[in-house]
Amino acid sequence: MTGALLEVDAVTKRFGGFVALSEVSLTVRSGERLGIIGPNGSGKTTLINCICGSLRSDRGSIGFDGIDVTRLASYRRTRLGIARSFQVPRPFSSMTLAENIAVPLEYVAHRRSLHGADVSAEARSILARMGLANRADAPTGSLTQVDLRKLELARAMAACPRLLILDEVMAGLSSVEVDEMLKIILGLSRQGVTIMMIEHIMRAIMRFSERVVCMDAGRVMAEGPPDHIVQDSDVQRIYLGV
Amino acid sequence: MSFELLGEAIIAGVLLGCFYAAVSVGLSVAFGLLDVPQIAHPAFLVLGAYGAYFLGSFGLDPLLAGVLLTPVFFLVGLAVYRFYHAAFESRGTDAGLRGLALFFGIAFIVEVVLILSFGVDQRMVEAAYIGKSVALGDVRIPMRMLVAFGVALVLITGLSLYLSGTFTGRAIKAVAQDQTALALMGADPVRIKQWAFGIATGTCALAGALLIIVAPVEPGLGRLYIGRTFCIAVLAGLGSMPGTLVAGIILGIAESIVLTSLGASWAPAVAFGLLLLVLAVRPAGLFGQR
Amino acid sequence: MVERPAHLAVKRWTSFIVGAIAILVVALLLARVVGNEYFFFAGYVVLQFIVLATAWNILGGYAGYVNFGSGAFFAAGAYTAVALIKAFAAPLPVQLVAAAMVTGLMGFAIGAMTLRLRGIFFSIATVAIAVICETIVLNWGFVGGARGATVLQPPAPAFFTSYTRLLFVIMTLLAVLAVALARYIETSWIGRGLRAIRDDEEAAESVGVPTLKLKLFAATVSGALMGIAGAPFPLYMNFIEPTSAFSLNYAVSALAMPIIGGTASWAGPVIGAILLGSVQQIVTVTMSSELNVLVLGLLLVAFVVAAPEGILGLARRLSGKAGAR
Numbered sequence: 001m002t003g004a005l006l007e008v009d010a011v012t013k014r015f016g017g018f019v020a021l022s023e024v025s026l027t028v029r030s031g032e033r034l035g036i037i038g039p040n041g042s043g044k045t046t047l048i049n050c051i052c053g054s055l056r057s058d059r060g061s062i063g064f065d066g067i068d069v070t071r072l073a074s075y076r077r078t079r080l081g082i083a084r085s086f087q088v089p090r091p092f093s094s095m096t097l098a099e100n101i102a103v104p105l106e107y108v109a110h111r112r113s114l115h116g117a118d119v120s121a122e123a124r125s126i127l128a129r130m131g132l133a134n135r136a137d138a139p140t141g142s143l144t145q146v147d148l149r150k151l152e153l154a155r156a157m158a159a160c161p162r163l164l165i166l167d168e169v170m171a172g173l174s175s176v177e178v179d180e181m182l183k184i185i186l187g188l189s190r191q192g193v194t195i196m197m198i199e200h201i202m203r204a205i206m207r208f209s210e211r212v213v214c215m216d217a218g219r220v221m222a223e224g225p226p227d228h229i230v231q232d233s234d235v236q237r238i239y240l241g242v
Numbered sequence: 243m244s245f246e247l248l249g250e251a252i253i254a255g256v257l258l259g260c261f262y263a264a265v266s267v268g269l270s271v272a273f274g275l276l277d278v279p280q281i282a283h284p285a286f287l288v289l290g291a292y293g294a295y296f297l298g299s300f301g302l303d304p305l306l307a308g309v310l311l312t313p314v315f316f317l318v319g320l321a322v323y324r325f326y327h328a329a330f331e332s333r334g335t336d337a338g339l340r341g342l343a344l345f346f347g348i349a350f351i352v353e354v355v356l357i358l359s360f361g362v363d364q365r366m367v368e369a370a371y372i373g374k375s376v377a378l379g380d381v382r383i384p385m386r387m388l389v390a391f392g393v394a395l396v397l398i399t400g401l402s403l404y405l406s407g408t409f410t411g412r413a414i415k416a417v418a419q420d421q422t423a424l425a426l427m428g429a430d431p432v433r434i435k436q437w438a439f440g441i442a443t444g445t446c447a448l449a450g451a452l453l454i455i456v457a458p459v460e461p462g463l464g465r466l467y468i469g470r471t472f473c474i475a476v477l478a479g480l481g482s483m484p485g486t487l488v489a490g491i492i493l494g495i496a497e498s499i500v501l502t503s504l505g506a507s508w509a510p511a512v513a514f515g516l517l518l519l520v521l522a523v524r525p526a527g528l529f530g531q532r
Numbered sequence: 533m534v535e536r537p538a539h540l541a542v543k544r545w546t547s548f549i550v551g552a553i554a555i556l557v558v559a560l561l562l563a564r565v566v567g568n569e570y571f572f573f574a575g576y577v578v579l580q581f582i583v584l585a586t587a588w589n590i591l592g593g594y595a596g597y598v599n600f601g602s603g604a605f606f607a608a609g610a611y612t613a614v615a616l617i618k619a620f621a622a623p624l625p626v627q628l629v630a631a632a633m634v635t636g637l638m639g640f641a642i643g644a645m646t647l648r649l650r651g652i653f654f655s656i657a658t659v660a661i662a663v664i665c666e667t668i669v670l671n672w673g674f675v676g677g678a679r680g681a682t683v684l685q686p687p688a689p690a691f692f693t694s695y696t697r698l699l700f701v702i703m704t705l706l707a708v709l710a711v712a713l714a715r716y717i718e719t720s721w722i723g724r725g726l727r728a729i730r731d732d733e734e735a736a737e738s739v740g741v742p743t744l745k746l747k748l749f750a751a752t753v754s755g756a757l758m759g760i761a762g763a764p765f766p767l768y769m770n771f772i773e774p775t776s777a778f779s780l781n782y783a784v785s786a787l788a789m790p791i792i793g794g795t796a797s798w799a800g801p802v803i804g805a806i807l808l809g810s811v812q813q814i815v816t817v818t819m820s821s822e823l824n825v826l827v828l829g830l831l832l833v834a835f836v837v838a839a840p841e842g843i844l845g846l847a848r849r850l851s852g853k854a855g856a857r
Contacts, residue, residue: 043853052738053737054734054737054738073737073742073744074734074737074738075738075740075741075743076742077739077740078737078738078739078740079740083738084738084741085732086735088740090732090735090738091731091732091735091736092727092728092731092732093731093732093734094727094730094796095724095727095728095731099724102724103725103728103736103739103740103741104739104740106721106724106725107721107738107739107740107741108740108743136614155739156738156739158739159740160738205556273652279652281600281652281655281656281659289544298782316850325837329837338596338598338651338839339597339598339651339730339795340836340840341594341597342598342651342652342655343598343787343791343832343836344833344836345650346598346600346615346784346832346835347788347830347832347833348786348817348833349838350780350784350825350832351826351829351830352834353780354825354829355826357822358820358822358823358826363733382674410653417743461782465659465662465663465780466663467604468656468659469656469663472656476653503828506673507667508667509667510663510667511663511664511667514659514660514661514663514664515660515664517647517656517657517660518657518660519647521645521646521649521653522645522646525653
């Protein structure tokens with residue numbers, strides 16, 4: 001399984017006069033761990049939004065597992081196997097943690113085929129894997145930052161993704177917490193999930209990525225293995241500020 | 243419809259449209275720029291009209307009454323925004339459903355209070371320029387429409403200059419687009435928004451006076467103006483003042499033509515029909531980009 | 533509050549159904565036993581508000597999309613019935629079904645036009661529909677135009693001593709059905725999807741919730757129930773005219789009752805409607821109706837700001853403290 005899972009071809013996105021993405025092309029192999037870096041405003045989150053369908057690209061095409069998803073509604077892409085986390089966690093705030101997980105279980109994983117009790121048990125087991133078992137019936141408002149990130153991750157995982165896209169899941173976490181998150185994410189990768197991770201924390205990017213893409217001003221500026229990318233003079237100039 | 247009738251309808255429509263723009267500028271600021279779901283705006287307009295009526299009963303000219311009431315409405319606006327902000331924005335809760343319900347409640351309370359104090363009958367004001375008309379070639383134009391037209395232009399131009407020419411005005415425009423830029427300017431977004439909402443509400447005093455100059459008012463009139471004002475604010479696009487004027491004129495002409503060809507009872511539906519059309523085709527408005 | 537095991541859910545439905553049947557039987561008994569005709573006249577109005585408030589809550593409470601035009605849906609239901617009576621002397625069941633279809637379609641159409649946009653545009657579009665519907669009715673001579681139309685009550689079936697009593701029982705049935713439907717939606721995967729939409733639409737879409745479809749579904753069901761609440765109105769009043777049918781009171785009540793009762797659960801609109809509806813019926817006799825709607829408006833604002841979870845939320849908080857949990 002080394003074929004391309006995601007193929008982004010010359011995608012362009014404008015907001016008014018501002019070009020957020022300019023002919024971005026990108027291929028992600030099945031099972032790959034891809035890191036994406038780039039300064040703020042370089043188009044990373046816009047790219048994710050275009051891949052997941054929160055935004056429609058103005059030009060270019062996006063293929064997932066051989067299917068053209070460019071015009072597909074966001075929820076359909078999720079059902080095909082693209083799941084994401086948001087940069088700022090966006091839990092369903094009127095629900096408990098278990099209910100948060102139940103949404104993707106009911107709408108993607110089992111599409112009405114299960115009884116309530118089974119969904120609940122499965123939600124709990126997913127939460128347990130993230131170390132949130134004892135908070136299953138808590139409201140989301142009571143969670144700490146790191147737990148919110150884990151919930152975000154757990155909810156994305158409950159949609160049974162083949163491609164998981166993580167948007168700065170480690171921002172604002174302590175270094176112990178970063179290690180904890182990294183362990184969870186690498187564990188998911190071992191289960192065969194393809195993962196794209198946007199991150200500013202270089203330590204995490206270096207440990208996580210097989211390949212790194214660096215974006216700047218709406219373009220892919222450089223890509224390669226992590227140790228090559230940090231040596232790249234353009235990357236150093238623009239991103240690392242050296 | 244004959245050519246002359248059409249010409250007359252268009253002239254009447256332009257006058258009417260400028261008046262509509264005047265009653266909508268406040269909403270363009272409150273909803274277009276500040277993103278506050280101010281559906282009580284038309285209710286405040288009607289309140290302004292009744293203010294002019296009330297002061298008029300002491301012999302005051304309605305326009306003067308409108309000017310005098312502007313600071314009062316400004317203060318009311320400050321208070322309403324403070325209340326709204328404290329209840330929703332500052333807590334970061336979903337203002338969506340509750341914000342709408344709040345303003346709906348306020349609009350409703352204003353309407354019922356007006357019914358309780360003035361009754362459901364139509365009220366009108368007296369002034370030298372109401373009832374007269376001037377001849378423009380073959381077309382007779384009511385004086386009250388010309389007065390409303392003039393005052394409307396002054397109000398919109400003034401507000402437009404204020405927004406683009408003063409520091410506070412530019413800050414108000416910035417608050418809509420870029421909160422960080424605003425912070426860099428050293429302005430407190432909440433105070434700027436409060437100030438702007440005060441201005442938006444303040445316009446309701448003078449615009450309300452125009453409302454009762456142009457035609458008699460009754461407490462339930464606000465509901466009709468929800469359609470007109472939101473149609474114009476949306477068609478104008480994100481708080482653009484020139485856009486408000488153009489959108490007002492478009493609506494004025496459309497209503498005027500429908501009035502001449504189909505009859506008066508269909509006119510109220512024009513604004514809503516146009517609004518639905520705009521929402522379906524170009525929700526960002528003529529002058530907006532989103 | 534997550535899913536109970538399946539057998540418990542079945543048990544809860546069983547008790548709900550038993551309760552519903554009991555209510556219907558009581559309504560039938562009342563129709564035989566109670567002598568005072570005013571009881572049915574007032575009771576009908578309260579029941580009608582239960583349907584209206586429950587209908588509003590399916591879209592407004594669960595999904596967070598505020599309908600300001602409930603009065604228009606109600607009136608469209610009523611006028612559909614009038615048109616059918618005038619044209620074919622259609623019986624009441626046909627009127628009910630047709631009204632539901634017309635207003636369900638209205639809900640769907642407004643939804644299709646505006647539910648892709650932010651919530652406020654949907655709300656304004658509902659005001660728009662209210663004005664447009666009123667304009668159409670005012671200009672439609674067949675149903676009486678501005679003058680209104682008289683509708684004669686057919687003779688009541690033998691079991692009932694008056695037609696109002698029959699309508700009372702029918703409205704009880706409609707209320708029970710509306711609440712059962714709302715309860716089903718609320719406790720099923722649909723309800724969870726609607727709540728996800730209310731909490732965060734983009735996030736909901738990202739975990740596979742077809743947000744537009746669900747909103748359209750809710751708008752259609754909500755609209756249909758509002759129309760069905762209005763359908764028996766002409767027969768109940770013996771007369772219909774635009775001003776009373778399109779009264780702002782319906783629009784405000786449909787929204788205020790669920791918000792005051794509590795929007796999170798089906799019980800909220802029911803509590804709100806019974807409480808406020810009864811108070812209205814009692815107070816209107818002793819107080820001017822304007823003063824009484826003013827109180828409704830003030831209560832609405834107070835609850836929106838101070839107790840967003842309504843009476844249900846307040847009660848839960850109180851019992852939570854008492855039970856020390």
